[in-house]
Amino acid sequence: MxxxxxxxxxxxxxxxxxxxxxxxxxxxxxxxxxxxxxxxxxxxxxxxxxxxxxxxxxxxxxxxYSNSGGYSYGYGKCTDAGDGRLQDDTCIARALNHILAIVNEIPVSSRKYEIVRSYAEKLMDENLEVEYEPLRRVNAVALAGAFSRTLEQLEMAAAADGGECDGEEYSGExxxxxxxxxxxxxxxxxxxxxxxxxxxxxxxxxxKGKTRFGGSGEKLAAELLWLAKKLKDCGSVDEAVCQWASASKLGFVALSAQPRLQGSLVKLSVYLFKQVASMGSEDDEEGAMEELRKVKMKMLMSWLPFLCRSSIGTDAPVLSINEKTELENVLGELIMCLKHEEQESVLSLWLHHFTHCLSSDWLNLHQYYASWCTTSRKLLILDDK
Known part of the structure; x- marks a missing residue:
C-alpha cells in the first residue's frame, strides 16, 4: 500500500x-x-x-495495530468495578442501574430530570451511609456502567454535531x-x-437519528462530570479516570466540536486530570504504580491536543487565570512522573499543538519542556564519560 x-x-x-x-x-x-x-x-x-x-x-x-505495536479506541478499565457481575443480580443494584439509565435518557429540559436525578443521589448516598462494602460496590459498578454508556453517547453526539474534520490536524501519537x-x-x-x-x-x-440520547453533548458532558464525582464519593474515581484516558477517539472528535461543548469537555478534563494526579502513594505495589503511570501517559496523550486547541469560552472564560495556572502545574507534575522517553513523547506532542494553535497561548508548559531539555543534556554528558 x-x-x-x-x-x-x-x-x-x-x-x-x-x-x-x-x-x-x-x-x-x-x-x-x-x-x-x-x-x-x-x-x-x-x-x-x-x-x-x-x-x-x-x-x-x-x-x-499489528505494525505499530498497539492501537486502540476502546474504553479500557483499570479495575474490576465496571465488571458488573458481583452485585448486578440484587434488587438494589437493578434499581440503581435502572434509575441511572433513566437519568441518561431524560432531556435536561424536562421537569422530571432533577426529580429522577435526586432519586439517584439519595439512593447512592444511603448505600454509602450504611458503610457496608457490597453496597459501596453496588454504587461503583452501576456508576462505572453509566459512565461508559454516557461516554459512548457523548462520542456519537460530538461526531454528529461537530464541525468539519480537518485533515491537517493531528492528535494522540x-x-x-x-x-x-x-x-x-x-x-x-x-x-x-x-x-x-x-x-x-x-x-x-x-x-440513530430518531433515537433519544437524552439531550445534547453538553448535557452528556455535564452528566459525565456528575458521574465522576459520584464515583469519587464511593472511592472508585479511578474508573472514570481510566475510561477518560482511553477515550482518544473522543479527544480527536472534540477538536472540531462546538465551542459550548468544548467548554464542558474542558471542565470534565480538568477535574479528571486533578483526580489522576492525586492517585497513588508510596505504599502502593510496584505493579500498581506501573499501571498508574501507563494511565497517566495515556491520558496526557489523549487529551493534551484538545486542551491546546479547544475554545476557552464563548461569552465568558471556562477557566479563570488561576484555574489555568493550576491545571498547568498539575499537568507538569504528571509529566515529571513519567519515564524520560515518555516525557519526550508528551512534550513533543504538546509543542506541536501549542505552536500550531494561533488563537491561544495556553497550555503554557515551557518550564517543563526546558527542564526536560536540561536533563537530556546532562544524560548525554554522563553517557559520554
Missing part, C-alpha cells in the same frame, strides 16, 4: 461518498411517507454503507510519529480515525 492510497481514502469519503449519500437521502425524504418500500430500501442502503465503513475501519485498525519519521503509520492512523469519524457521523445521522 502506498502512502497516497490511504491518504486518498478520507478525501474520497469526505468529498464524494458521504455528501452524495446525504444529498440523496434528503432528496427522497419527501417520498418516504408515500411509499413504505422506499423507506425500507433507504434503511438497507444506509446500514450497508455504515457496515462498509466499519469493515474498512476494522481492517485498517488491525493493520495499524500522530505528531510524535510524524516528527520521528513514522510517515506510513501516521497516514494509516489518520485513515482509521477519519473512517471511524465518518462512520459515527453516518450512523448517528441516518440510522
Amino acid at each position: 502506498t502512502e497516497s492510497t490511504p491518504a486518498a481514502t478520507p478525501f474520497i469519503l469526505r468529498s464524494f461518498i458521504l455528501p452524495l449519500l446525504i444529498y440523496t437521502d434528503e432528496s427522497i425524504l419527501n417520498l418516504i411517507n408515500k411509499f413504505k418500500l422506499i423507506e425500507t430500501v433507504r434503511y438497507i442502503i444506509i446500514t450497508a454503507f455504515t457496515f462498509f465503513l466499519n469493515i474498512i475501519s476494522s481492517a485498517l485498525n488491525s493493520d495499524t 500522530d505528531a510524535v510519529k510524524k516528527n520521528s519519521g513514522g510517515g506510513y503509520f501516521v497516514v494509516l492512523d489518520r485513515v482509521v480515525k477519519t473512517v471511524g469519524y465518518f462512520g459515527d457521523v453516518a450512523w448517528t445521522r441516518f440510522v
Whole structure:
C-alpha cells in the first residue's frame, strides 16, 4: 500500500461518498411517507454503507495495530468495578442501574430530570451511609456502567454535531510519529480515525437519528462530570479516570466540536486530570504504580491536543487565570512522573499543538519542556564519560 492510497481514502469519503449519500437521502425524504418500500430500501442502503465503513475501519485498525505495536479506541478499565457481575443480580443494584439509565435518557429540559436525578443521589448516598462494602460496590459498578454508556453517547453526539474534520490536524501519537519519521503509520492512523469519524457521523445521522440520547453533548458532558464525582464519593474515581484516558477517539472528535461543548469537555478534563494526579502513594505495589503511570501517559496523550486547541469560552472564560495556572502545574507534575522517553513523547506532542494553535497561548508548559531539555543534556554528558 502506498502512502497516497490511504491518504486518498478520507478525501474520497469526505468529498464524494458521504455528501452524495446525504444529498440523496434528503432528496427522497419527501417520498418516504408515500411509499413504505422506499423507506425500507433507504434503511438497507444506509446500514450497508455504515457496515462498509466499519469493515474498512476494522481492517485498517488491525493493520495499524499489528505494525505499530498497539492501537486502540476502546474504553479500557483499570479495575474490576465496571465488571458488573458481583452485585448486578440484587434488587438494589437493578434499581440503581435502572434509575441511572433513566437519568441518561431524560432531556435536561424536562421537569422530571432533577426529580429522577435526586432519586439517584439519595439512593447512592444511603448505600454509602450504611458503610457496608457490597453496597459501596453496588454504587461503583452501576456508576462505572453509566459512565461508559454516557461516554459512548457523548462520542456519537460530538461526531454528529461537530464541525468539519480537518485533515491537517493531528492528535494522540500522530505528531510524535510524524516528527520521528513514522510517515506510513501516521497516514494509516489518520485513515482509521477519519473512517471511524465518518462512520459515527453516518450512523448517528441516518440510522440513530430518531433515537433519544437524552439531550445534547453538553448535557452528556455535564452528566459525565456528575458521574465522576459520584464515583469519587464511593472511592472508585479511578474508573472514570481510566475510561477518560482511553477515550482518544473522543479527544480527536472534540477538536472540531462546538465551542459550548468544548467548554464542558474542558471542565470534565480538568477535574479528571486533578483526580489522576492525586492517585497513588508510596505504599502502593510496584505493579500498581506501573499501571498508574501507563494511565497517566495515556491520558496526557489523549487529551493534551484538545486542551491546546479547544475554545476557552464563548461569552465568558471556562477557566479563570488561576484555574489555568493550576491545571498547568498539575499537568507538569504528571509529566515529571513519567519515564524520560515518555516525557519526550508528551512534550513533543504538546509543542506541536501549542505552536500550531494561533488563537491561544495556553497550555503554557515551557518550564517543563526546558527542564526536560536540561536533563537530556546532562544524560548525554554522563553517557559520554
